[in-house]
Amino acid sequence: MEVSDMAHDKGKMRHCEYTDSVLDFVYDELDASARSEFEEHLAGCDLCAEDVGAITASSFAVREWRQEEFEPLAPPRFVIPVAAAPKWSIAGLLGLFKQPVFAMSAAAVLLAIGIGTYFIVNLSTRPLQIDKAEVAPPASVEKPTAPAPTAGPLVAAVPKDEQPVAEAPEERTSNAVRSPKPLRTAPKVSRNSERPQISSHVVADNVDHDAAVPVSLAGEVPETQDRSLRLTDLFADESEDRGD
Amino acid sequence: MFVDLTDEQLVELSVSTEPDAFGEIVRRWERKIFALCFGMLGREDEARDAAQEAFINAYRSLPKFRGDAKVSSWLHRIAVNQCLTVKRRQKTRAEEYLGDEDEAEATTFVAAASGSPKHIAEKRERLRLVRQAVRALPVELREVIVMKEFEEMTFQEIADRLELPLSTVKSRLYTALKQLRSRLERLSVEVV
Numbered sequence: 458m459e460v461s462d463m464a465h466d467k468g469k470m471r472h473c474e475y476t477d478s479v480l481d482f483v484y485d486e487l488d489a490s491a492r493s494e495f496e497e498h499l500a501g502c503d504l505c506a507e508d509v510g511a512i513t514a515s516s517f518a519v520r521e522w523r524q525e526e527f528e529p530l531a532p533p534r535f536v537i538p539v540a541a542a543p544k545w546s547i548a549g550l551l552g553l554f555k556q557p558v559f560a561m562s563a564a565a566v567l568l569a570i571g572i573g574t575y576f577i578v579n580l581s582t583r584p585l586q587i588d589k590a591e592v593a594p595p596a597s598v599e600k601p602t603a604p605a606p607t608a609g610p611l612v613a614a615v616p617k618d619e620q621p622v623a624e625a626p627e628e629r630t631s632n633a634v635r636s637p638k639p640l641r642t643a644p645k646v647s648r649n650s651e652r653p654q655i656s657s658h659v660v661a662d663n664v665d666h667d668a669a670v671p672v673s674l675a676g677e678v679p680e681t682q683d684r685s686l687r688l689t690d691l692f693a694d695e696s697e698d699r700g701d
Numbered sequence: 702m703f704v705d706l707t708d709e710q711l712v713e714l715s716v717s718t719e720p721d722a723f724g725e726i727v728r729r730w731e732r733k734i735f736a737l738c739f740g741m742l743g744r745e746d747e748a749r750d751a752a753q754e755a756f757i758n759a760y761r762s763l764p765k766f767r768g769d770a771k772v773s774s775w776l777h778r779i780a781v782n783q784c785l786t787v788k789r790r791q792k793t794r795a796e797e798y799l800g801d802e803d804e805a806e807a808t809t810f811v812a813a814a815s816g817s818p819k820h821i822a823e824k825r826e827r828l829r830l831v832r833q834a835v836r837a838l839p840v841e842l843r844e845v846i847v848m849k850e851f852e853e854m855t856f857q858e859i860a861d862r863l864e865l866p867l868s869t870v871k872s873r874l875y876t877a878l879k880q881l882r883s884r885l886e887r888l889s890v891e892v893v
């Protein structure tokens with residue numbers, strides 16, 4: 458029991474046995490019979506009459522404050538920014554995989570990664586037989602695949618039409634296209650480095666986070682440069698073979 | 702879509718498959734949490750910020766929500782803690798700027814002007830004293846007054862929300878209102 462409660466309990470000893478009913482009476486939470494009994498008592502008890510007066514006055518003062526300053530205010534409308542995404546616990550994530558939909562999705566993703574890896578390994582080990590025309594103009598090279606926006610807006614506490622607009626996907630695409638070293642195969646960039654980092658700060662800085670994403674996507678991939686160097690060597694060899 | 706679900710079901714959904722379910726929690730509680738923050742802080746701007754932060758904190762700590770807990774109690778605790786954080790910041794600022802907290806507070810008056818200038822001035826002064834007196838109460842006393850007068854809860858609802866015995870809630874409210882009365886009388890005398 459807290460100090461204030463104890464103080465009150467001591468105070469009760471000096472008070473009348475009906476003191477406990479004072480609050481219920483003021484806030485009209487007594488049933489009809491208890492109310493009439495208290496009213497009868499109140500007529501002859503100065504202590505309870507004083508209590509009722511003091512508590513009614515305080516209650517009235519706070520109510521007036523609420524009516525004058527709180528009630529006229531516009532209703533609140535709160536939005537949970539994207540950057541406030543919850544920190545998912547490991548247990549929670551494991552719990553997700555107990556559900557068939559998530560388990561099947563995870564299996565499909567793993568399968569896709571496996572197949573993708575198989576092709577990448579095959580392409581990189583196969584001898585290069587590339588026409589000049591295929592390499593020279595960057596415009597003819599297929600666009601690198603932009604990563605799926607896996608870390609998009611997770612939730613907003615407002616209807617969907619009021620959610621913050623994520624501008625990142627357009628930026629990603631444009632940056633990827635502008636990449637000066639076009640890739641023939643998908644770059645081996647760590648998937649983690651492609652994901653926007655979700656801020657642990659409370660401030661609604663989702664725009665900054667999204668803006669930060671394309672930097673890693675548009676960044677140079679060392680393997681690309683290595684490959685270009687090798688292709689240059691190859692063309693040099695071909696030119697020599699043809700006697701140019 | 703989520704309207705028929707209980708708060709606890711909504712939280713469970715938010716954690717697992719439907720993050721949007723938390724939006725329904727916010728919609729259900731935003732007015733009450735805002736009222737609580739307003740009563741605890743006495744200023745609209747701070748109350749809005751505190752309530753917003755409280756919902757963000759709640760959303761972030763969804764994975765830590767105990768399944769057997771009540772969402773109402775959980776949100777209430779988060780909001781009160783957020784109000785205490787705001788008060789601490791406010792106190793630091795007031796100390797830094799040599800107590801201009803009261804000046805800032807005076808600007809929150811939003812009541813419509815009606816009646817004679819004298820009447821308006823008296824009411825304004827009365828409301829200022831009430832804000833000041835409520836703000837001076839210990840947190841656990843201020844909290845029950847705000848729940849009763851701003852959220853208009855019954856004693857039993859307050860007891861459930863605070864997870865306290867009904868007798869403790871009544872005892873606190875009784876003490877709070879009596880203390881408030883003494884403070885208001887003292888402040889009025891000081892003003893006059």
Ligand SMILES: [Zn+2]
Nearest residue numbers: 473475502505
């Ligand atoms: Zn009595």
